[in-house]
Amino acid sequence: xxxxxxxxxxxxxxxxxxxxxxxxxxxxxxxxxxxxxxxxxxxxxxxxxxxxxxxxxxxxxxxxxxxxxxxxxxxxxxxxxxxxxxxxxxxxxxxxxxxxxxxxxxxxxxxxxxxxxxxxxxxxxxxxxxxxxxxxxxxxxxxxxxxxxxxxxxxxxxxxxxxxxxxxxxxxxxxxxxxxxxxxxxxxxxxxxxxxxxxxxxxxxxxxxxxxxxxxxxxxxxxxxxxxxxxxxxxxxxxxxxxxxxxxxxxxxxxxxxxxxxxxxxxxxxxxxxxxxxxxxxxxxxxxxxxxxxxxxxxxxxxxxxxxxxxxxxxxxxxxxxxxxxxxxxxxxxxxxxxxxxxxxxxxxxxxxxxxxxxxxxxxxxxxxxxxxxxxxxxxxxxxxxxxxxxxxxxxxxxxxxxxxxxxxxxxxxxxxxxxxxxxxxxxxxxxxxxxxxxxxxxxxxxxxxxxxxxxxxxxxxxxxxxxxxxxxxxxxxxxxxxxxxxxxxxxxxxxxxxxxxxxxxxxxxxxxxxxxxxxxxxxxxxxxxxxx
Numbered sequence: 001x002x003x004x005x006x007x008x009x010x011x012x013x014x015x016x017x018x019x020x021x022x023x024x025x026x027x028x029x030x031x032x033x034x035x036x037x038x039x040x041x042x043x044x045x046x047x048x049x050x051x052x053x054x055x056x057x058x059x060x061x062x063x064x065x066x067x068x069x070x071x072x073x074x075x076x077x078x079x080x081x082x083x084x085x086x087x088x089x090x091x092x093x094x095x096x097x098x099x100x101x102x103x104x105x106x107x108x109x110x111x112x113x114x115x116x117x118x119x120x121x122x123x124x125x126x127x128x129x130x131x132x133x134x135x136x137x138x139x140x141x142x143x144x145x146x147x148x149x150x151x152x153x154x155x156x157x158x159x160x161x162x163x164x165x166x167x168x169x170x171x172x173x174x175x176x177x178x179x180x181x182x183x184x185x186x187x188x189x190x191x192x193x194x195x196x197x198x199x200x201x202x203x204x205x206x207x208x209x210x211x212x213x214x215x216x217x218x219x220x221x222x223x224x225x226x227x228x229x230x231x232x233x234x235x236x237x238x239x240x241x242x243x244x245x246x247x248x249x250x251x252x253x254x255x256x257x258x259x260x261x262x263x264x265x266x267x268x269x270x271x272x273x274x275x276x277x278x279x280x281x282x283x284x285x286x287x288x289x290x291x292x293x294x295x296x297x298x299x300x301x302x303x304x305x306x307x308x309x310x311x312x313x314x315x316x317x318x319x320x321x322x323x324x325x326x327x328x329x330x331x332x333x334x335x336x337x338x339x340x341x342x343x344x345x346x347x348x349x350x351x352x353x354x355x356x357x358x359x360x361x362x363x364x365x366x367x368x369x370x371x372x373x374x375x376x377x378x379x380x381x382x383x384x385x386x387x388x389x390x391x392x393x394x395x396x397x398x399x400x401x402x403x404x405x406x407x408x409x410x411x412x413x414x415x416x417x418x419x420x421x422x423x424x425x426x427x428x429x430x431x432x433x434x435x436x437x438x439x440x441x442x443x444x445x446x447x448x449x450x451x452x453x454x455x456x457x458x459x460x461x462x463x464x465x466x467x468x469x470x471x472x473x474x475x476x477x478x479x480x481x482x483x484x485x486x487x488x489x490x491x492x493x494x495x496x497x498x499x500x501x502x503x504x505x506x507x508x509x510x511x512x513x514x515x516x517x518x519x520x521x522x523x524x525x526x527x528x529x530x531x532x533x
Contacts, residue, residue: 007112007283009067016071017319027315028323030202031074032331034354035061035306035324036339037222037347042077046298047089048097051226053077054332056297058229060288061325064300065318068284069117069277070264072315074306074324075288077298079142080390084255085298088248095236096245101299102237103249104256105290108282111257117278123265126377127397129367132266132304132359133378134385134393139305139355141386146348149177149219159386176217177345180208184349189356192312201309201350208346219343225336229329232294252289252299259390260285260302270311270358305351308358373404406440413437414466415450430459436466439474447474451481457490465496470504479510 017024035057043053057076064075089097111117141158145151145165153164169178184204191200212219264276281302289299310320331339368375381397388396414436431454439447454460462482482492494511505511 006115007069007277007279009280013071013318016317017322020316021319023314024316024319025323026202027310027313027320029327030313031306031310031320031324032327033202033205033339033342034309034347034350035074035076035303036225036328036331037342037344038303038306039077039328040222040225042079042082043298045079045082046077046085046097048085048094048296048298049226052094052296052298054226054297054328055229055295056292056300058325058329058332059295059297060292060300061328062322063291064284064288064302065321065325066284067280067287068260068318068321069280069282070267070302071274071276071318072267072271072307072311072320073260073264073276073281073302073318074310074321075260075285075300076303076306078259078301078303079138080259081252081255081299081301083389084248084252088252092241092245092248095238096241096248097298098236098293098296099238099241100245100249100252101289101293101297103242103245104252104299105286105288105293107249107253108256108286108289110286111253112279112283112286115279117257117261117280117282123262123394123398124377124401126367126374127381127394127401128262128265128269129360129364130378130381130397131262131385131390131394132269133364134382135304135390136355136359137382137386139351139358143181143348143351143355146220146344147178147181147352149174149345157387174218176212177219177343180212180217180219180343180345181349181352184208184346185353185356188350188353192357196312196314201313201353204350205342205346208349209342212343212346213341217343219345222340222342222344222347224340225332228333230296232291233296234294236293236296255391256285256289256299256301257282258394259304262390262394263302263304263307266304266358267307267311269360269363270308304358305354308354309350312354312357373401373408377401377404409438409440410443410446413439413443413447415447429457430461431457432461432463434463434466436468438469439467439478440469440471441473444474444477448477448481451478452484454485454490455488459491459493460485461493461495463496464494464498464501467498467501470501472508475505475508475510478505479508482510 039053039057040050041053043050043056046052061074061076064073068075085097088100138158141162144162145153148165148169150165150168153161153168155161155164187204187207188200191198191203211217260281261278264278264281268274268276285301292298292300364378367378377397377400380400381393384393384396415433417431417433437443485492497505497511502511
């Protein structure tokens with residue numbers, strides 16, 4: 001019960017919305033203007049239509065704001081999610097996508113109650129920095145067609161689409177759209193430095209719309225919006241298809257969890273001192289994705305671009321995220337004729353400026369200079385985000401980070417002689433070796449080779465007081481190395497084994513039960529394979 005209660009919204013979460021409602025409402029309005037074309041565009045791209053995108057942004061955005069674990073996270077349909085949904089829509093149709101969203105919501109709730117969100121604490125900083133840098137590049141490339149005023153070229157890779165858009169513009173330049181986009185971006189970037197409290201993105205969009213109307217510029221507009229939200233319904237649910245949709249639902253749930261937690265982490269980094277609750281965030285995303293399909297909406301995740309706009313415009317609490325969802329619904333019904341006249345180039349300029357501002361250049365430079373490994377992880381994650389997709393980019397970054405950590409662990413492992421004593425009645429010595437560091441699979445071969453090279457002695461005293469960790473491969477390497485020494489007639493004593501490590505070694509037959517866990521005063525260490533006297 002405590003685990004369930006810990007992820008539910010608290011009274012403190014709700015009270016925080018009263019701190020600066022005016023600023024939050026202005027931020028929500030700014031984000032709503034930015035989120036509107038994205039929600040519509042993602043709905044069309046997914047194959048379900050603009051209404052599904054807008055509904056997902058409104059319903060999921062409001063519930064995630066109320067129930068999530070980040071005070072500044074904006075949730076809604078995203079490009080990464082759309083890529084996953086397109087094949088699902090192709091194979092299972094609209095009803096299949098809505099069912100997948102519903103199942104993904106259930107899975108996300110399960111992850112929240114299991115407190116699986118805490119694993120994000122183990123994602124290395126270079127992975128997050130590289131992901132942020134890559135996402136900023138993706139956002140910028142995605143906006144290039146609208147910024148240049150050309151139709152969206154065919155293709156799936158954003159870099160290829162951007163190149164084709166630039167080529168089409170170069171063959172027949174039309175300058176009104178690029179000038180509007182550049183003007184909006186410049187106004188946002190310059191204004192944010194001087195007056196960070198002013199929502200210059202909203203000012204820029206309004207000014208660009210006014211200029212386009214007065215001068216009658218030939219630029220693409222947002223266009224007509226879909227009607228009001230439909231009534232909730234489960235008519236799309238076909239129980240017979242549930243087994244075949246579990247795998248796609250798991251993919252959607254994993255993507256939603258990963259993208260939302262990364263977005264929340266990035267939002268924390270953009271506002272020093274801010275901290276999100278990962279398990280609550282998963283709960284909020286679960287509730288959001290459980291409810292959105294009931295209204296015909298797309299599955300949603302934390303949206304990095306919109307979250308960055310929310311943070312940079314000065315959002316104080318989750319009221320800003322709630323306000324943007326409510327304002328989206330209001331705009332769709334009340335202000336549709338006005339919003340329909342907004343130039344797409346102006347919105348592209350806002351997102352281009354957002355992409356620039358979401359990257360902390362000083363932090364990226366410092367991280368790139370820290371170590372070669374950090375620089376490699378950062379660059380690989382950023383490049384994979386641009387060239388592949390979000391999930392594979394993070395997996396690549398994590399994989400390289402693990403390999404580098406293992407290499408560092410191997411280098412930190414020490415197997416050194418500590419002392420030598422003459423044995424009574426023999427000319428050979430007893431050599432004492434001390435092992436320091438982790439005995440994991442990455443260091444096992446090196447350790448076995450080092451111990452096997454011991455020669456010209458009658459006995460070896462192996463002290464494991466410095467052993468910090470051991471796995472099955474390392475334990476078996478120890479067993480094989482000791483066995484080789486005993487076959488050559490060298491007595492082996494193992495001492496100073498910590499209780500936790502002793503159990504692991506005994507379970508694989510490495511140590512007998514008689515080996516003492518620690519070297520006590522006056523105790524005689526036992527030989528491996530023989531009881532102590």
